[in-house]
Amino acid sequence: MKKELIGVVHLPPLPGSPRGSLKNLEEAEERVEREAKVLSREGFTGIILENYGDKPYPKTSSSPLTVASMTRLVLKAREIFPGKVGVNILRNCGVEALSVAEVTGADFVRVNVLGGAKVTDQGIIEGVGREMAYLKGAVKVLADVDVKHSCPLGNGYDPLAEALDLVERGGADGLIITGGRTGDEADETLLRTLKENLPGTPVFVGSGVTPGNMKRFCEADGFIVGTYLRPGEGALEEREMNKGRVKEIVEAFRKLL
Helix, strand or coil: CCCEEEEEEECCCCCCCCCCCHHHHHHHHHHHHHHHHHHHHHCCCEEEEECHHHCCCCCCCCCHHHHHHHHHHHHHHHHHCCCEEEEECCCCCHHHHHHHHHHHCCCEEEECCCCCEEEECCEEEECCHHHHHCCCCCCEEEEEECCCCEEECCCCCCHHHHHHHHHHCCCCCEEEECCCCCCCCCCHHHHHHHHHHCCCCCEEECCCCCCCCHHHHCCCCEEEECHHHCCCCCCHHHCCCCHHHHHHHHHHHHCCC
16 A cells, blocks of 8 residues: 555634634635645645534534535545545544545545544544444545544453454544544554554554654554644644645655655
């Protein structure tokens, strides 16, 4: 499998969210157009649109206004970006994300809790794999293992067992590992464990990726890069993407190929 470098477009609050408005949607569309061009020009192989600004997030069901907004934005991304386009609707709106992806021709979705149950800042979230299975067509489903901002529900948690269930019973096409919170580095040992035990399943590093640590995660099939590209203070969705950091990540990525 060809290694992937996926950039995150962190969207401002969308219609249907607590702070969203139609004015924000225009701003979001401008951001998608601007950042998709930057990421494409510098050599990213994929982008993923994420409604990061919609805090506080719902558990598993998103507003129809948000879904409609994401559809419009994904269509805009596909007009501009020649590589793969993904969808993530937070917190765990996998059904909505897959619906948007299937009708827009997007390539993949990210789902935080595809199977099992997690205690999160939204409360207890249960997996949505069965509901998504009824919708699935060509779109790939990337599922988080021990997803950030969560802890397992119950004792005796084993991330390898979760990963095996996500693939064998949940229908995941690929897996994502993260640190404990947004921007935290993932676990190298977990990456090696998953690659050894699921050799046919792509594994992506989904948080804390920097030019300085990419080499240590060279066994990964891809990297999802967001926080590093937006240095500065304040809410992540309010920061501008730094073109210099985009170039640095691409240079480090190419050394792995």
